[in-house]
Structure formats: structure tokens, C-alpha cells
Amino acid sequence: MQMRYRDIASWIETQIQQRVWQVGDRIPSVREMSRLQHVSPMTVMRAYEQLEADGWVEARPRSGFFVRPHYNKLAVDALARPQAQSQWLDTHQDVFDVISASHKGAYYPFGSAFPDPQLFPMQALGRAMARVLRQSSHPDHFTILPPGDSGLRRLIAQRYLRQGIKVSIDEIIITNGAIEALSLSLAAVTEPGDKVIIEAPAFYGVLQTLERLQLEAVPVTVDPETGVDIHALEHALASHSISACWLMSNFHNPTGASIPAPRRPDVVNLLATYQVPLIEDDVYGELFFAEARPMPLKAYDTQGGVLHCGSFSKQLAPGFRVGWIAAGCYAMQIEKRQSVSSLAVGAPNQLAIADYLKQGGYDSHLRRLRETLFARQALIRAELKALLPASTRISQPKGGYFLWVELDKRVDTHVLFQALRPYGVTIAPGALFASDGRFNHCFRLNVSVVGRQNTGALNNPQSLEGLKQIATSLSALSVQSTVTAEY
Template sequence: MKRYSQLAQTLGQRIEQGLYRPGDRLPSVRTLSEEYGVSISTVQQAYRVLEDSGLVEPRPKSGYFVPERRHIPALPAMTRPAQRPVEISQWDQVLEQVRSAPGGELVQLGRGTPDIASPSLRPMQRAMANAARRTDLRSLGYEGIQGSLPLREQISRLMLDSGCQVPPSELVITTGCQEALAVTLRAICQPGDIVAIDSPSFHGAMQALKAHGLKALEIPTDPANGVSLEALELAMEQWPVKLILLTPNCNNPLGYIMPDARKRALLNLAQCYDVPILEDDVYGELAYCYPRPRSIKSFDTDDRVLLASSFSKTVAPGLRTGWVAPGRYLDRILHFKYIASGTCAPQPQMALAEFVGGGHYEPHIRRMRAQYQRHRDLMSDWVYRYFPEGTRASRPQGGFMLWVELAPEFDSVRLNQLLRSEGVQVAAGNIFSASGKYRNCLRMNYSNRELARIEEAVRKVGAGATALTADLRRLAESEPA
């Protein structure tokens, strides 16, 4: 570890342990340089690292300070979905959300787009141009159905970080993670089958269940630790569950990381009931901790976990490049991938192999993790400041989405209608439930680097939510009991 990293870690621990308190002035650069026997520039670098992770803030001409404690909304309680298999509703609103092209005047806090304006993505742009230039059109032919070998080699290497040893020959490139999920559901389940899912759960996965005629069995989920294993076991005793579909790392929309012990326990449960697990790891690389958390697949001893992921959240969604590590189901996955869309486009795969293989991925990801962590704190603070009193919010451990829970009578679908004239949209909570629950919740994206614009948007959402809550309360009071 470099000296400035060591120093940053030491100082960071002291702040976290409370040796320096919010509002305290930290030792000057000169003092630390003398105390630790390091150069001025090493201390400056250490402070920059701490600044990047939001632990210190510089004040002009006064030095570095521990930021005033941000206000953190309370966590939502364990969710309580309907614990029986249900068909998935809510398509119309999802369609409305995904049909609109991005950009324009609307601030789309509801979308799952990462920050794609980061300078650390410049090498990716070069790699795309190289791929376009280098290829003399031959690369415009059909790839093999498994996808580019050089890219699969890079993915195989990256997966080591999550504790997985998956050779390139056991990976299949897909059109984003969405295709990995859709293809897996087709390969494993028959129409009418029951799939156990965490709740709330990614709307794209649920719509895939719907499209394949599958039923969702929503399992109560704790916003800090993930799906309730007790509830899952009860559900598996009661119903013929064919597949468990989860996002254990940097969950969308709740942001938790399931502790390793619980990942192991979940795998044991799946083994007992002989059920495969589809693990969505699309946000796993964006965990704020280092090293990144392990995947359930890394504990897998009998190849029953299918891990789906993509570069959509870590690099750019427009590359439409994801993958699945299907374990024992490789042949079935290849079949359904071929049927779904044939092979994947070679050029983005070439470019990604160059970007990752050229050593640009890791620094980019480190930068994004720090940025998103900082933004999480800001967004939590804004929710505390601008939303009605009593609003709860998730405490994401990775990714770039905040889940917000308002009073039970709140209605995020109506809020979105009100916000249209304000030029802001959020993701209404009910699209994250198979049965239309969580209408009193919403999800907001904090990836965007234009912080002033985002704060203004959140302020508008908060004002709208406050007004709507007051309206709904008045209405409730005026109605005869």
C-alpha cells in the first residue's frame, strides 16, 4: 500500500472512531508531515483521498475539517409483501418509464443510468474508436454464440475479486444483464412455475417473470441484510419453488449487501430444496467497501448458481454487454441465447476487452465507487431536508439508488403526475412489487455528477411529496370514518 493510502486509512479510522468529531478542524498538512515523517505532497494526497470519500472537507484558507454530521433518515422496516405466488401487474407504468427517450428537459431520477460523463471513461471511448477503426469490417460478421474469448478472459479475471473461479469457457456474453435474466428464466422454468424473489425487486426481472408466464413469490426483505431466510424457508416448504432470484450485493432498489454468512445459509437452503439460484450481480462491483463483496456463486459447490451481470452499471449501458455464468446449465443457456437474439455485436466486446485488459477498468471503478458513496450521503441529506418529516430511506452500501419510504397513505404514482410539469420523474415504488405494493415508496438515482441540478430536482420532489401528503391527509380527515 502506498504511503498516502496508509495515512488516509489511519486518519479515516480516527474520524470513523470519533477521535475527530463533526465540525473539528483536522491537523494541518505541515503537522502531519512532521508527525508521520512523510512529504507535504503525501499528506496532501492523503487528504484528497479522504475528501473524495467525503470524510473530510476543505475550507478555503482554514484547512481540512470533519464535515458536520449529515442527517440520515431512518431505515424502512422489513418489507411485508403478499406471501403467496402472484402474477405480475404494473406493466403500463414500467412502459411509460422505459419508453421515453432519455435526455431533454426531464430530470429522470427514476432511471438506472450510471454516470457516463466520467473522465475515467475516456479510454473506453478510445477503445470504441479503435475497435471501429481496427476491424476492416471482418468483425462485423457473426461472433460465436458464446461471445468474444478475449472479453470472457477479462470477465473471468474480474470475477476472481468476488471469490469466483469461472473459466472463460463457462461464460456466455449477453445483450446486457436483462437478456441474461430473461434467457435464464426461459432455460430453467416452465410457464406457471413459481419463482421466489426478494421484495422490493428490480422491475425488469419481474417483467421477465410476467412475460414467461411465471408467478412471483415475494419474500419479506430487510433493508439492511436482505431477504428473510426464515420466510424463504417457510415459502419453500409451502410452495413448489423452481428458482430463487436475488440481488444480494448492492441490491436494487434497497442497496443492502447481504452478509456472507447469510449468503452461505441461503445456498444451503437452495441445496436442501434442490433449487437453482439466479444471482443478479449487476451492481456488485459498485460496493463502497474494498475488496468487493463475495457473490453467492463463490460459495457454490454444486454449480447450481447462475450468476448474471453486465458492464451496464459499471461502464456504460449503451454497450449492451452483459454475461451469465450458468454453472451446470451452460448448454441450455446457449440454446436460449441463440433463440433470443443470436450472437452479440462484436465491436463493443472488442472495445471492452481492450478497456478492461488495458487496466482502465479498475481505476474507473474505484473512482465511481467513491463518487457514488459521496453522492449517497448528499442524497440522504437532501431527503432529510426536503421530504416530509418521518420519511425513511435506505442506506445503500453500493450502487447509486436511494429507496425512500413515505407515509402509508402516500401515492408515488400521483406524485409523478404532479411532478411532470416540474420536469422531474422518480421511479414509483409499485413497479418494484409483483402485486403493486410500495405505492408509498419511490426510488431516486444519485449517479449524476451535476449535483446542483440533482439537488434542485430532489427539492422539487420533496416539495411535491410534502404537498401531496398534506392533501391526502386532509382528504382522509374529511371523509366519514
Template sequence: MQMRYRDIASWIETQIQQRVWQVGDRIPSVREMSRLQHVSPMTVMRAYEQLEADGWVEARPRSGFFVRPHYNKLAVDALARPQAQSQWLDTHQDVLDVISASHKGAYYPFGSAFPDPQLFPMQALGRAMARVLRHSSHPDHFTILPPGYIGLRRQIAQRYLRQGIKVSIDEIIITNGAIEALSLSLAAVTKPGDKVIIEAPAFYGVLQTLERLQLKAVPVAVDPETGVDIHALEHALASHSISACWLMSNFHNPTGASIPAHRRPDVVSILAAYQVPLIEDDVYGELFFSEARPMPLKAYDTQGSVLHCGSFSKQLAPGFRVGWIAAGCYAMQIEKRQSVSSLAVGAPNQLAIADYLKQGGYDSHLRRLRETLSSRHEVIRTRLKALLPPSTVMSQPTGGYFLWIMLDKGIDTRDLFQALRPYGVTIAPGALFASDGRFNHCFRLNVSIVGRQNAEGVNDSQSLEGLTQIASSISALSVHSTVTAEY
């Protein structure tokens, strides 16, 4: 018992230090913590008494335990000493700048990571939400604990089955969007200090998650046309002690690349040979332009070691924050981990999406969405090809809604981002997708965006003036970089 209560006390102390619980917050009751940790109330009480003795919490009669002011725990000289700014913090600030600029009045928010909100069936989702709220009198409908609402998990399992992939309902865990799905998956198979294979360039959420979990990145190159470099992947596995691998199989963010169908079994078998769990980020898999959905890497998993992560945010309901993990043999471990972190996913959102899927029409919506994205892809790519210098290299994805554009290396696209802001145009600079500067001459473009309505209510979707401004700014930066180089 002694070690167990100390573990609980240490865990809560760490959360307070990390500001998960802030001063004045009420921590879980003795009964709730006893249930979550599967220990006796006496063990939890002993842990809370230890936290109180150490000055981290205080007991309030008939109210529970609350976080008390604890700043005296920091050494005085630590407060006075300037703290070094890490590369990750710099990158994180860049991400915040792009997100903020794309969502605060940008006329052409091409830097956004989200599809055009006008492409979603918001009225149908609203009706689904209204239906479930009218009929949600059962207590279970207000708090749905992990692994999530069984009706939604059943709908997801059926969609796997229609693709020929056998996934048990019991291995599906509903999460707060894709980022939680990926973070929980990564945390379940690693410990601080472990090495994780990621893509280069990498979705900036990967870089942030690795930093948060204190993991070390081993980048493997992604070709905009052929996806992850299989030979580089195998070399990384042979050269390092790898604990996990995080890959986007379909329409990679930011390049739009996909792993060729004939190489997918190879990827899974190579990782299985090294006994390395694969976290498959497949949030864009439904946004294909071909006749059939590409088979995820999960389809070739025979050991339960592929954790397939999906989300409804990119193709149905971005504000609902509902994702999932088909977690294979790690399902129970992830379920427990979620229980002591976020505890649960919003019940109305789960119920509404399950109701929408049950009513039918989801596949019809997806067909319309894919047609629109494919058309916008072609229009914007054709327009840019005519506007940008001949030396520009553009990806040609077969799905999703991102274009990856590579300029001359003398141009830093962070400068391009700043030059475009006064015109209400945003991009996602290449610096967001690596911490070493190797993609500073690149940028990601969201091609689902065609412009917002102006004050007169007219949508300039056909003029695509934002692309003209991007080309003009690139031209100006090219002249500046040439003059600078001459001097």
C-alpha cells in the first residue's frame, strides 16, 4: 500500500506542477480517485494527506481537497533567472501566429488546417443534435465514459467492415479529436526519452506532441509524390532503438503525399519485424479523388500493433472534436490512460454524430465533398502554375486539400507569410513542419478555401485574388533575395 499511495501523490503533484490543476481547483474526490485508480479509499486518503502535508493541497470541510498556493516550492533564483527559449517554443509561437491570422478576419485563410466550413452538412448535424438532446433523459447520455458511446463505436466498426477490415468494437476508443487519439496512442507505447520515427516534413502537431511527451524524433523523408521513403524507414529502424513510428498513410499533411498501395504491406511488415508499434494518422483517408478509399495500413496488421487513428473533424463536423482509435492490442491500456487524463468525450457530440450516421446520407455527403475538393484542387493548382515562377515545384495529391509548394531556397516563407498578412491572405510556412529549417523555402496551401464574402455579400470564389497576391509577394521576395545575394 505504501508504494501505491506515494505513486498517486506523485502523479497529482506532477499534474499540479504542469498546471493541469491550478490554484483553487478541486481535485477528484477520494471516492472518484479510488474508482479511477482501482485502489481503496484508504489508499487515496493517505495520498491526499501526504499532498496536504507537503503543501500541495488543502482540505476544506464538506467540500473536498483543493490545490493551494505552492509557488514557494520554486527556488528564488529560479524565478529571477531568464529561461532559455527552446526551438520548439519558437515553432509553437509560429503555429499560433498562423492559426490566429487564419481565423481572425483573413479574407483568404489558405494557411488554415481546416476545410472550408461551408462544405459541411451543418443543418443536418443540427437536426441530429436536436434529436438526441430531446431524447437524452437517460443518465448515461450525460456522461459517457471511455471507451465511448457504443452506438458510435458500432457505426465506426461497420465502416471498417465495409472496407474489408475486421475491427472489433472493443478495440475502438472515442477521443477528443484526432490529436488526443494520436497523443494517447503515442503515450501508450513509449516513455520519456524514447525515440520515435516521424515524417519530414511533419505535421506540426507531431512535433508538439513529441515535445510534450519528452520523446526524441527520428525524421524519415517524405517525397511529395511517393510518400515516406521505405529504404530510409528501414535504415532508421536498423540504426536506432525505435519505440514507435508515426505515419500519415493518406494525403499527408503538409505534402499531400500517400504511400503507394503496393508498398503498404511492406511498411507494416518492416515495422512488425522490428516489433515497433505503428501509429497511423489517417484523418484524411475519406477525402480521396479516386474510385475507392485507399486501404489503410491497419488492413495489413496481423499482430494488433497498428493503432489506426481517425476523426470526423476533416470531413463532417470540425467543431465537434470527435475522433477515435482502433487500438489493436493496446485498447485496454489506452482506455485506462484516457480515464485519468481527459476522462471522457462530450456525450452530446458522440450521440449526434452516431444519430447522423444512422440516419444515412453520410456517404452521399462524402461524395459531394470529394468532388468539390477535387475541383478546387485542380482550379487552384492550374492558376498557381500559371502565376508562379517556372522553378516552383508543386505537389499533385490524389486526395485531401493541401498543396505543398517549394520555392527557390533563397526565399524564407516566413517572410512571405508576413508580407501577405496586410492583404488578408495567409499561408502555412515550411518552418512549421520541421525544427531544423530544411523546409523554410516551402509552404502549405489549403485549397479547400476559395475566399470569404465581402461586405456586399459577394463571394470572390472565381477571381481567386488571394493567389494573385501570393504570386506577387513571391516575386517581390525573389527580387529582394537576388539583390541581397549580390551584395
């Protein structure tokens, strides 16, 4: 009976996902389902109790079982509720424009969010993939279902352990990159209409994810030097009914800020006091310039309320799209959700990364990568300080590959972005990182790519013509603004 009731529960759950039964619908009675499935009424009742426990249905006295609003798992039917105009629609178009311009012929794609692919061990990864394909003759090797390949999850758990963080292999779920990790985590702890604390400025993927899940943002300021404002965080928690908090602990995108080490336990304890789950976006954590990797917020979690999200895309294999969640007490919910959404992560990619990690060269690669990024950041930052007006503020992150540049408030960096496009230079204008225009005078710069020729080959790092063009275009815009103001 045990397996049979689970089969029935899974079957009905799938039907709800496929909208056969919608919110408010009455599912078949126990007697009717018993007849349809040729099982005892007791088996059906056990299946319905499981569905109720999982949040899919609710029992109504003398009426039966009905589909309830659940977990954010389904989008609202477009016919049932008219779609309101999106406040971030223009931001989506801007994001598309920047990504498109940065990857279609730009000589200097400083606006890209992706690291320079020439910095990664592609030949070693190719050999790993070849080994995996030669050795994986069994069909099961290409149908790895959630939570993902056990060998890769074990290797990830071991890397946590080396930092002194106890993470069970059972709470690690492999995902299709960091965005799926973060989206699944957010959906697991919210329902449409909930309020979520995010950073300001925020990575544009955060804004897009909140819109997709119909969630309301409560922004908390991030300073490029001191990180998230803990007093503003506490005020937001006290002033709103918050369902989740999404923070980048290390080398924040776009500012490069990190939460200071002494404040990290305070952030975790504060959110635990308000019983608010923390989604920790730590995709840049391995790209530190100091002697040791910063301790993630997950290290201070004693209640399982921190969902730590990582990825191999930023430091090893951008095109493989392999990320993960150390999901704490939400692991089972997320595993179920992934099973009915993306289903699984590409098995060859998981196995190839696991094979590469076993070869033992990953940490050596990371050391070389960090040294290169540190040198490029120093070079580009020094050049920018020499080229741009003295009033310009330029961040100095302790890791990652972004610089955050704050110009005179009269400058619109989206206009600057458009002015640079004919010269093959891109930036990420501040309008991408907030919906209210407060960062329109700022832009994000990717320091991992210092310049390209038409062939895509890297120039000598001293070739910084793209930065000079930014300064020239900015100067031209400033002159135009002055002339306009005089008239």
C-alpha cells in the first residue's frame, strides 16, 4: 500500500501542475478515485492526506478535497486575471540590449555579466567530458534526476567541509546554473503577493525573478564599501511582513561589495529572529583576492534557514550551466519543485565537472584566475581614475570582476551606453539595477575582459582603448548637457 498511495499522490500532483485541476477545483472523491485506481479507499485517503500535508489540496468538511493555492508553483491563469502592465518591462528590454550588444561584435564588452571565457581551463574540461562520454555507456548515466549526481554533490559537500561548514550531501541539489538555484529557492519559501527583501542596487536577475513569481520587492541599500545596511535591513523586517530575503554575501553584482565579516553572524541572527528564510547568492565567493575565502552566511546558520546558492559558471565552466543549492530544511520542497519544472540538469555536464574536480587541478586554476582578475581590476581601475572626472566614485572590491562607477547625478548612463555602441564598447547602465531610476548616473564595468579584436582574440592588457572611448563619450555628453542647460 505504501508505494501505491505515493503513486496516486504523485499522479494527482502532476495533474495539478498541468492545470487539469486548478485552484479551487474539487478533485475526485475518495470513493471515485478508489474505483478508478482499483485500490482501497484507505489507500486513496492516505494519498490525499499526503497531498494535503504537501500543500497541494485542502479538506473541506462534508465537501471533499479541493486544490489550494500552493507554494508559487503555478502561474495565474491569464484568462482568470488580466495581466497588469509590468513595471520592469523596460528594464527587461534594456537587459536584452546590453547582453546582445556585449556578445555581438563588441570589441570591448565591459557591459557583459559573464567572465572572459579565455580565463577558463576549456581543454581540461573537454578532456573530462570526453572521458565521461567514453565511460558512460549505461543509459542511467544520462538520466540523472534531482537532486543530481551523487558524486558531484559529495565533492561540493567536501568543499564546504574544508571551510569548516557542515553541509549534508542530502541538502545539496544540483541546478541549471545559479539563476535556477535562486529561483527555486525563492519559490520554495514564498507565495504570489509576498514581500521579499532585496538589495539596492540589485542584480537584474533578481528583479526579473520577483516579477515572474509575482512578488513585491522591499529594497535595502548596499554601499559599495560597507555592504548591505544592517540598520535598514532591520527596519525593513520590522516594518513589513517579509517572507524571504535575497542577499549577495560576497562581491555583490553590481557594486562588488561584501558584507563585513563581523556583521555576518548579526545578519543571520537578525533574519532568524524574524523567522525569515535567507537566500544567499554566493556565486562569486571563490573569486576572492585575500588569503582565504570569506565565510558565507551559511556558516552561521544553526536552524537550516539559509539557502546557500553557488555555481561553477563564474569560475570554471560558464557554458555548462551547473549550479547548486545547499538548501537546509527546504531541500525536499526544492527537489520536488525541480522535478516538475526543469526535471533535471544535463548529466554529461554534471559528470564532466565531477571528473575535472577529481583530477585535482581546480584549486590551482582558481589561484591563477584570482591573480589575473586582481591584476586586471587594478589596471582598469587605475586607468579609469586617470581618465574620468575627479568627482567620480569607483568601487574597489576585494574579489569578483565588477567595478561600480558613480558619475555626476546629471549623467544618464543609458544615454552613455547608446553613445558607446557605434565604437564597439559596452557598459551596463545603472537603470538595469533598479526600477526607480535612482542609479541612472551609475554603471557597472566588467574587468575580466580588457579588449578584443575582430577575431575575438585578447589584446595585450595594456590596450585599453575602450576605456578611453568611455571617457571621450562621457566628455561629449557633458558638453552637450552644458550647452542644453545654457539654452
